[in-house]
Amino acid sequence: MYQHTRLTNNNFTFFQKFKNFDYILLVCILLLGFISLATMYSTDGGKILFHTKSHFIKLMIFTMMMLFISFINIKFWFSIGYLSYLTVVGLLVWTYFFGITSSGSQRWMDLYFINLQPSELMKIFIILCLAKYFHRMKLENVNSVYTILTSLIIILLPMGLVIVQPDLGTSVLIAVSGIAVLWFAGINHKYFIYTMLGFVISLPFVIAFLKPYQKLRVLTFLNPDKDPLGAGYQIIQSKIAVGSGGIFGKGFLKGTQSYLEFLPEKHTDFIFTLFSEEFGFVGSVVLLVIYIIIIYRIVAIGANSRSYFAKLFCYGFGAAIFVFITINMSMVLGLLPIVGSPLPIMSYGGSSMLATMIGFGIVMSARVHSQQLIA
Amino acid sequence: MINSSSDNVKKLNSINRRMFITGSLKFFIMVGIVSRLFFLQVKENKKYLTLSDKNRIREWKLAPVRGEFQDYFGNVIAGNFEAYQLHVIPEQVENFKYVIYRLKDLLELSDKDFKKVLKKKKEIKPWETLIVSNNLSWDKFSKINNHLYDLNGVKPVISISRNYPFDENFTHIIGYVSQANEQDIENSELIKKNFVPGIKVGKIGLEKSFEEKLIGTNDIERYEVNAYGRRISQLEFQKGKKGQTLKLTVDTEIQKLANVLLKDKAGSICVMDIFTGEVIAMHSSPSFDPNLFVFGISQDNWQIIRNDPMKPLLNKTLQGRYSPGSTLKPIVALSALENGIINTNFTVRCTGKTEMYDQTYHCWKKEGHGYVSLRNAMKMSCDTYFYEIARKLGVDKLSETAKKFGLGKKVFDNLFEIEKDGLIPNTQWKKNTLGKGWLLGETIITGIGQGYIQTTPIQLCLMTAQIANGGYKIYPKIVINDKDKIKPSDYYIPLYKNSKNIRIIQDAMFGSTNEVMGTSYRSRIDNPKYQFAGKTGTAQVKKITERERELDLKTSEIPYEQRDHALYIAYGPYVNPRYALSIVVEHGGNGSTTAAPMAKKLFKLIVDRHEMRQSINEKKYLEI
Numbered sequence: 001m002y003q004h005t006r007l008t009n010n011n012f013t014f015f016q017k018f019k020n021f022d023y024i025l026l027v028c029i030l031l032l033g034f035i036s037l038a039t040m041y042s043t044d045g046g047k048i049l050f051h052t053k054s055h056f057i058k059l060m061i062f063t064m065m066m067l068f069i070s071f072i073n074i075k076f077w078f079s080i081g082y083l084s085y086l087t088v089v090g091l092l093v094w095t096y097f098f099g100i101t102s103s104g105s106q107r108w109m110d111l112y113f114i115n116l117q118p119s120e121l122m123k124i125f126i127i128l129c130l131a132k133y134f135h136r137m138k139l140e141n142v143n144s145v146y147t148i149l150t151s152l153i154i155i156l157l158p159m160g161l162v163i164v165q166p167d168l169g170t171s172v173l174i175a176v177s178g179i180a181v182l183w184f185a186g187i188n189h190k191y192f193i194y195t196m197l198g199f200v201i202s203l204p205f206v207i208a209f210l211k212p213y214q215k216l217r218v219l220t221f222l223n224p225d226k227d228p229l230g231a232g233y234q235i236i237q238s239k240i241a242v243g244s245g246g247i248f249g250k251g252f253l254k255g256t257q258s259y260l261e262f263l264p265e266k267h268t269d270f271i272f273t274l275f276s277e278e279f280g281f282v283g284s285v286v287l288l289v290i291y292i293i294i295i296y297r298i299v300a301i302g303a304n305s306r307s308y309f310a311k312l313f314c315y316g317f318g319a320a321i322f323v324f325i326t327i328n329m330s331m332v333l334g335l336l337p338i339v340g341s342p343l344p345i346m347s348y349g350g351s352s353m354l355a356t357m358i359g360f361g362i363v364m365s366a367r368v369h370s371q372q373l374i375a
Numbered sequence: 376m377i378n379s380s381s382d383n384v385k386k387l388n389s390i391n392r393r394m395f396i397t398g399s400l401k402f403f404i405m406v407g408i409v410s411r412l413f414f415l416q417v418k419e420n421k422k423y424l425t426l427s428d429k430n431r432i433r434e435w436k437l438a439p440v441r442g443e444f445q446d447y448f449g450n451v452i453a454g455n456f457e458a459y460q461l462h463v464i465p466e467q468v469e470n471f472k473y474v475i476y477r478l479k480d481l482l483e484l485s486d487k488d489f490k491k492v493l494k495k496k497k498e499i500k501p502w503e504t505l506i507v508s509n510n511l512s513w514d515k516f517s518k519i520n521n522h523l524y525d526l527n528g529v530k531p532v533i534s535i536s537r538n539y540p541f542d543e544n545f546t547h548i549i550g551y552v553s554q555a556n557e558q559d560i561e562n563s564e565l566i567k568k569n570f571v572p573g574i575k576v577g578k579i580g581l582e583k584s585f586e587e588k589l590i591g592t593n594d595i596e597r598y599e600v601n602a603y604g605r606r607i608s609q610l611e612f613q614k615g616k617k618g619q620t621l622k623l624t625v626d627t628e629i630q631k632l633a634n635v636l637l638k639d640k641a642g643s644i645c646v647m648d649i650f651t652g653e654v655i656a657m658h659s660s661p662s663f664d665p666n667l668f669v670f671g672i673s674q675d676n677w678q679i680i681r682n683d684p685m686k687p688l689l690n691k692t693l694q695g696r697y698s699p700g701s702t703l704k705p706i707v708a709l710s711a712l713e714n715g716i717i718n719t720n721f722t723v724r725c726t727g728k729t730e731m732y733d734q735t736y737h738c739w740k741k742e743g744h745g746y747v748s749l750r751n752a753m754k755m756s757c758d759t760y761f762y763e764i765a766r767k768l769g770v771d772k773l774s775e776t777a778k779k780f781g782l783g784k785k786v787f788d789n790l791f792e793i794e795k796d797g798l799i800p801n802t803q804w805k806k807n808t809l810g811k812g813w814l815l816g817e818t819i820i821t822g823i824g825q826g827y828i829q830t831t832p833i834q835l836c837l838m839t840a841q842i843a844n845g846g847y848k849i850y851p852k853i854v855i856n857d858k859d860k861i862k863p864s865d866y867y868i869p870l871y872k873n874s875k876n877i878r879i880i881q882d883a884m885f886g887s888t889n890e891v892m893g894t895s896y897r898s899r900i901d902n903p904k905y906q907f908a909g910k911t912g913t914a915q916v917k918k919i920t921e922r923e924r925e926l927d928l929k930t931s932e933i934p935y936e937q938r939d940h941a942l943y944i945a946y947g948p949y950v951n952p953r954y955a956l957s958i959v960v961e962h963g964g965n966g967s968t969t970a971a972p973m974a975k976k977l978f979k980l981i982v983d984r985h986e987m988r989q990s991i992n993e994k995k996y997l998e999i
Contacts, residue, residue, distance in 0.1 A: 243423025260601040
């Protein structure tokens, strides 16, 4: 059969692969990179300083890396699914013992040229691992106790390693990535509902076990005006910055809230605040649209992939990215408590960008090799 | 294969269904985020914009320029001068230690002052201004300017500050300003509103009474600041309004003469226009230099002023309560005439002392005056005569007349918070206050202005003015452009029952000064242009014992604190009178020898200045 011959044809030439690129996704990623660079330039006070330079270099290297990953057959990514997961778990263990401590949390590895945050990588590789795990599984086996327990262990192991760092935000995001895959793999939706209910019921107990600073964050979220100069400061200043932006914003490099240093963490978690202050409602919506297009393309690539693994990865990654974005935005807009969660690509931070770019690379690879079947 | 493919189909169906559910969920979450953005950025934009401006814009207030005081002729008597100051902003100085020691050398600061500067530095934030010196001489200021090249971060600043060019002359009228303390801020909304560190506010006198008019409004600088409060750029400069200039009725030349006359004496002089009530001069001696207080008085100077036995801090014109002595006699006589107790022909024989109610009352003249009528009794100030008419009159009628003419009541209402009421006693008062019945003997000594009766010099001046103007009520004032609270219909209310009685008193006072045997005859001026009429007074500070009466010591032989107060009231020129005055010299001995000669010098100047005063007035009307 003609179709059959096409299916088995997995030796694309370089140019064919190039032709198979999803250019809309690529353009959106590059656009996002450009916007993030401009925003970083603004956080440096309109000068090309450390953050801008560093962000630019990382953006260049990781974009190249993403393109390189795209050319690698999706089969390869399938084959290293478990290995990569275990490697990152190994890195987390290593970090636990030898990591660098910064602002009270031990989450970085010193790699001499870059400080790597393995927990960020875990957000992607847990998807890869679980996608591989469910790839060959028959639907009726998916809801077996063994499968559920195994997948829960796969999720809880890195979560635990990240919680002890301590980094609650990232561990929650790792869990979200994993759970997204479980959802698409077809685990009975009642489990999700039960889990959700269980979570809501146990919430007060969870809060009781939180560390004092984490408890404070939750309480602050519930009432930021209680301590406007202390714990509530970040969220109040963030809301002021976004709100004062108005429809069209204060203009590029004219965000007084960030320029005058009222904004905390403006390079990292609160970068959207600065962007929103300078470009207003219109700019924010444009940025959201770019993200939506990216997610839409990821989902579309998944839908067009022949292999279940690629589908699962794309859907899972799309959902994870979506959650990362919405959690970050909800946080800076005062809809969620402050948890450390970067905005993909926009936020300053190499590990997060590396992980996101690897994810984009694998998605692109799935697109390039969309007709690739994985046995 | 078929099995596996059917499983694949199932799996695909499942994943696609779930993708659809996820997609819908994503859509709703996105709508949620966009609507949150819309809420914050479009709907609540104004609120957050205000908050953002509040964040970034900080106002700095500068001290307002205080309104001036001018005398009647427009001379500045409390003005502003440019103080040369030295400011340092510590964070802008690279090597603070070097600079501050260099400044110490250049300014020749004492170790004490230097320590004060270092202490101040510790109290402020590094970007706040440290005032190293707040009133430099021009020499030092220019010296600093010459060395600026090696004093990085030091700013020579010219700042506006209070200045009293006539030093001690007006202190008891105007008062002085000094740095606002917590109490000042608490007591006045306006000071609170205009407060900046180092602001000077009135502490006493008119400076305090008219604080709200004088203070003006701050210059305001608006700066953009960062989250740490550091100034980034100036956005706006809003010029403040200078405080209102207040014009006084006082004539500086006469005020200065009053100061000279009372030099090294304790006492008071006040001069008043008998028709308008304008205070021409009002001086309390000794006075002190208000300039000492502007930048905070030094401990040494403060001790000198505070411990002076002549009490410079006491405003004797308004606060000093003296027995009026014989200066009350015109009122006693007037009261007796008005109440029909006596007429001008009423005569008393004075033998030097008189026995009444088992007590001996002495006339100041041991030998006695013989038979005296009203006019002669006033002229020679015969005490026996006034004992007799006081006895006939009774204290209640006397106090009524005295009060009517302005004694025993604040002259300026609430203008000066330190002003005292004085005391005009009557039977009711004694019963209420001391719980005892009035003794007739007390009436008798009240007749010569001794006993319970206490008056302030300004009250005596007002009393004299109201006798001089023919017996009409006037309202003394000292600030020209203060709004008049008195209804026009209240002006010039007759205080007499019969205007002839006033003329009798005026004539008697004329005799007292201008006729032989008059108590102030030696201080008379014959030239009708300057001729004045007056009444001396000598107020005992303590009861004279029989032994002392026999000794008959001269004033210089009595210890200072036991000497009599010398008083004098007068008005002039006798034909067409215009001005009244009262003089009190504490422990001055005798009214006719100490106080009356001062009146002679004063009247010469007062009358000479009168035309100038009138011409200013006419010019003022012409301008309108």
